[in-house]
Amino acid sequence: MSVEKIDTLIVGAGQAGLAMSEHLSKLGIPHILLERDRIAERWRTGRWDSLVANGPAWHDRFPGMKFSDAHEDDFVPKDKVADYFVAYAKQIAAPVRSGVEVREVRRIAGRQGFRVETSDGVIEANNVVAATGPFQKPVIPPLVPQNSAILQIHSSAYRNPGQLPKGAVLVVGAGSSGVQIAEELLRAGKQVYLSVGPHDRPPRAYRGRDFCWWLGVLGKWDAAAPAPGTEHVTISVSGANGGKTIDFRSLGREGMILVGRTENCVDGVVTFADDLVENLNLGDANYISLLNEADAYIERNGMNLPQEPEARRVQPDPECVRNPVRELDLTKAGVSTIIWATGFAADYSWLKVDACDDKGKPRHHRGVSAEPGIYFLGLPWQSRRGSSFIWGVWHDAKHLADHIATQKKYLEYHHAADREGVGA
Template identity: 65%
Template sequence: MPVEKTDVLVVGAGQAGIAMSEHLGRMGVSHLVLERARIAERWRSERWDSLVANGPAWHDRFPGLEFEGRSPDAFIAKDEIADYFERYAAKLGAPVRCGVEVGKVTRLEGRPGFRVETSEGVIEAGNVVAATGPFQKPVIPAIVPEEAGIVQMHSTGYRNPGQLPEGAVLVVGAGASGAQIAQELMEMGRKVFLAVGPHDRPPRRYRDRDFVWWLGVLNKWDMETTPGAEHVTFAVSGAHGGQTVDFRRLANEGMTLLGKADRYDNGRLSFTADLAESLAHGDRNYLAVLKEADDFVARNGLDLPEEPEAHRILPDPDCVANPILSLELAAENITSIIWATGFTQDYSWLPEGAHDDSGRPRHSRGVSVTEPGIYFLGLPWQTRRGSSFIWGVWHDAAAIADHIAKQRAYLAHEPAHAPETETA
């Protein structure tokens, strides 16, 4: 049986893979997109039921298709986002094959390209794009042992409050996922404890503009990474039509804030003493954005309403002024813990040289620096702050498609025969 061949094999049919297919298709580059489940599967089965996009519909989309029948300012529900990518793939005629698992990618011997083992046979590809995104392997810190008798799950396993046993809930991690899940649980009548670490906390709206607009005009989406910046948690929410995440307000409404989860011993969980510092970090980020926005309005003479109240920071609630450094879980009736603690990457299926010993890809702006022909797409801060967002990955895909096209042109080049030297 002949081996199937393609110029580019794209692994993953989420937002990254569909964007990649669009740009390769425009350039006339033959390619396949393999997806182990369904298009945009993680939006469907690895998110909680009430999740909506963290940005408005006018911004969190690809340029070629709007969300049908929705206000540009709406925050789109997760299943509708997955449907959007299915429609987009159909609109493109993208060569997506669902239900196909990629096992191993190895370099071909003595000729360019790669041998790709899949659940449906071997494919040979001139280039491979790992479009598996930033949310690959959920991380649960080894702090609370299973024998503690507490229901524990990563945020990818949480669906709704009814899934959890009766009792209080500890949410660990105060980024977008942790903040939103904690608020949902509290609104449903649960006693909620939220462990907060360092974070950025932008305003949801300011002076009649959404924060995605402000980050755009202030050129913050195109910021390149600085050491450590890619690890800063981003606390933002599109829930309830979009709200600024304000941890002090949540505490005033009944949530108990804690420092970072530290260690567990005989039923008691300890927390670091840096809660106030973490909140202050978020406040500085928040106020800095407001100031830059005000300066931008003044400099450009924009007629946008002032919001002096937005600059007011609420007083520290008691749980911040007098931080709780340890909790006896049983005494607080904490019966479940949700770990909103991020992800690690898994590129073990790629050639060993494509990643370091910790599994992190060796790349420059998505182009492998050690395995020519291997590409990465959808990584946080791949080229800029917006790289892992829906609109950002579309632009990164264009750059990778352009790089692939240039490399193919070099490989296809045949030198002209040198002219004969004229003799006298």
């Protein structure tokens, strides 16, 4: 059986893979994309039904195409985001092969390239780009026994309130996913406990501009690395219901019970850290800091943007903040479901090369792996704060494509010189 050969093989046809394809095509580098499902599948089936993009349509897109049926300031529903990527793939004629799973990648001994085992046969590639993104393996901390009577699901398995059994819900994690799910359940009439850890809480918009715009003009998207001690701090922001600033105290006053970081569970009793007030205060400080920077930017540049004094008004502490719950007997509280909005881990087990550390995390510089010929794309903080966002991954892909093109030129020189006997 003949083995197919290609210069560059891209694993994954989501936003990262398509961005990579566009830049490789512009450079004339032959490539294919292998996608085990459909283009942008996780936008369709990997999240809850009401999910919308966290940034407005003018921001969360590639430079080469706008959303055709959305206002620039709309927060686009997830299925329309998936449709956008399907249309983009067609626009750039991306060579996508759907329904093909990559099972193993190994370096070919004694010569350039990698042997790629797929569900559709063997392919040899000079370069392999892992464009599978950061959301690969849902993480559920082993705190509550899985054999308990309580339904435990990861946020990636949640779809809508009707999916859950009757009873109260404990949502663990107050980043964008956790707080949006918790609020949806509250609106559906559920008693909701929300476990709030350290977080950043930017304004959804301030003085007539979305927070994505503010992070851009203030240079925050270009931060090269998270500030010390903030590596695992989540961002609590939402585009749901037209977009609004998340206010935990308001949610508490509406009936949501806020608790601190989830620590343990013994005999059906969950314990929470005594850090709820601290976490809320730190989130507030982050919020006020951005408002201050925005005000200074407006004054410095003489911009005519409306004042917004209401943005600085702090809601009174609800009872759950004044007297935080430290222990929760799940049975007595009627909790029937725990939703773990606790993030994801990477899974590069199919990469049988020396590209990851002993914890399975990629070893790379701006996506260029420690293993020559292997590249990573779509990682959080790959080159900057904005790397895992739609527009950010597009810019990172350009860097990787340029690197591949440069290496290709070096090898072309070598082969030409070898044929002519130069340096022999």
